[in-house]
Amino acid sequence: MKKIAIVSSSNFRCQFIHLLLEGELVTLFSNPKHVEEQLYDIIIYAPIYEEKIDLFPTHKLIVVQEGHVNPSFTGRHVPFEVTNPSNVKRKIWMNIDQIHFEPADTLTGGVVAIGSSTGGPLSLQAVLNPLPATFDVPIVIAQHMPADFTRVLARRLDQIVEIRVKEARHLERLEAGTAYVAPGGKQMTIHVNAKKDAVIHINEPGATDLYHPSINYLFESVALYEWKIAVLLTGMGSDGAGALSKLKQSSQATIIAESQQTATIFGIPNAAIKTGLVDEILPNEEIGEWLAKKGGKP
Structure with missing residues (x-):
C-alpha cells in the first residue's frame, strides 16, 4: 500500500x-x-x-x-x-x-475501452458478439445511461454473448474475458492498487460533468496500460474525442470508430474521426471481428 x-x-x-x-x-x-x-x-x-x-x-x-x-x-x-x-x-x-x-512502469498487458451513447446497446451487442469467452484482455464500457438501466443492459448482454458482461463495482479488479459496464449516473475510471493490479473506481459525478458515465474520463484512465484499444460507437455529442490525444501520447494505442453505415447517430464516432487520430473506421459487427482476430492487441 x-x-x-x-x-x-x-x-x-x-x-x-x-x-x-x-x-x-x-x-x-x-x-x-x-x-x-x-x-x-x-x-x-x-x-x-x-x-x-x-x-x-x-x-x-x-x-x-x-x-x-x-x-x-x-x-x-x-x-x-x-x-x-x-x-x-x-x-x-x-x-x-x-x-x-509513467512511463516505464505502465500496466503490463492491454485493455479494450468502449464508449457509446444513443443506439449503443445494439452496437455493443454487435461488437461483443464475435468475442470468445477466452478473450485475452478485459473490456471497460462507458454507455451513456441513467442509473439502474446499465445493470439491466449488462445482464441482457451477458445472456446473449459468449464473453462475460457485468455492471462494474468499486475496487473490483479487472480480469481478462470480462466486459465491465460503468454504472449509469456514476463516473468510472481505472486505477492501480498497491499490488499493481488494475482496479475500477466508481465515483459520484462532479457538478459540472456533462456525461456520467463519461467516455473521456474512462479513456484517459486507461492510458496507463502497455497497450490499449479505444472504440467509439454510436451516439450524440463528442464525448471521448477529447481523450484520444492522451491515449496516442502514451504507449501503443489503436483507436476505432464505428462507421456511419451502422451508427444510429454518427456524432461520437464522427467527432473522433475529425481529430485525425482514428486508425480504423468500421461497421459495428466488423469491429467485433477485428477485436476477435487481434485478441485485444493493437
Missing part, C-alpha cells in the same frame, strides 16, 4: 483530502518541515498562503490549491474545490497513478 503524507497548515484541508483517500495509508501534517519525505511514496501538499512549493521533491508531489500555483512549479496540480469533492478525488488519483506508473 502506498504511504501518503497530506500536508497543510489548514486542518480543514487536511481532513477534506483525507476523507477523499479513505482506506489508504495516510499521515497528516500541519507543518511541512515535520515531513520526512523519504518515508512517503506520495506527498499531497495543500498550501493556503504563498507557501514554498519547493520543500518537497517534485517526482512525488501533488499540489492541491485554488487557481494557479507558484509560476515556477511545473509539477502536478489539482484545483481545490470544496463544492466538487468527487472531481478533486478523481484528479488526485489520476496524479497518484501517474507518479508510480
Whole structure:
C-alpha cells in the first residue's frame, strides 16, 4: 500500500483530502518541515498562503490549491474545490497513478475501452458478439445511461454473448474475458492498487460533468496500460474525442470508430474521426471481428 503524507497548515484541508483517500495509508501534517519525505511514496501538499512549493521533491508531489500555483512549479496540480469533492478525488488519483506508473512502469498487458451513447446497446451487442469467452484482455464500457438501466443492459448482454458482461463495482479488479459496464449516473475510471493490479473506481459525478458515465474520463484512465484499444460507437455529442490525444501520447494505442453505415447517430464516432487520430473506421459487427482476430492487441 502506498504511504501518503497530506500536508497543510489548514486542518480543514487536511481532513477534506483525507476523507477523499479513505482506506489508504495516510499521515497528516500541519507543518511541512515535520515531513520526512523519504518515508512517503506520495506527498499531497495543500498550501493556503504563498507557501514554498519547493520543500518537497517534485517526482512525488501533488499540489492541491485554488487557481494557479507558484509560476515556477511545473509539477502536478489539482484545483481545490470544496463544492466538487468527487472531481478533486478523481484528479488526485489520476496524479497518484501517474507518479508510480509513467512511463516505464505502465500496466503490463492491454485493455479494450468502449464508449457509446444513443443506439449503443445494439452496437455493443454487435461488437461483443464475435468475442470468445477466452478473450485475452478485459473490456471497460462507458454507455451513456441513467442509473439502474446499465445493470439491466449488462445482464441482457451477458445472456446473449459468449464473453462475460457485468455492471462494474468499486475496487473490483479487472480480469481478462470480462466486459465491465460503468454504472449509469456514476463516473468510472481505472486505477492501480498497491499490488499493481488494475482496479475500477466508481465515483459520484462532479457538478459540472456533462456525461456520467463519461467516455473521456474512462479513456484517459486507461492510458496507463502497455497497450490499449479505444472504440467509439454510436451516439450524440463528442464525448471521448477529447481523450484520444492522451491515449496516442502514451504507449501503443489503436483507436476505432464505428462507421456511419451502422451508427444510429454518427456524432461520437464522427467527432473522433475529425481529430485525425482514428486508425480504423468500421461497421459495428466488423469491429467485433477485428477485436476477435487481434485478441485485444493493437
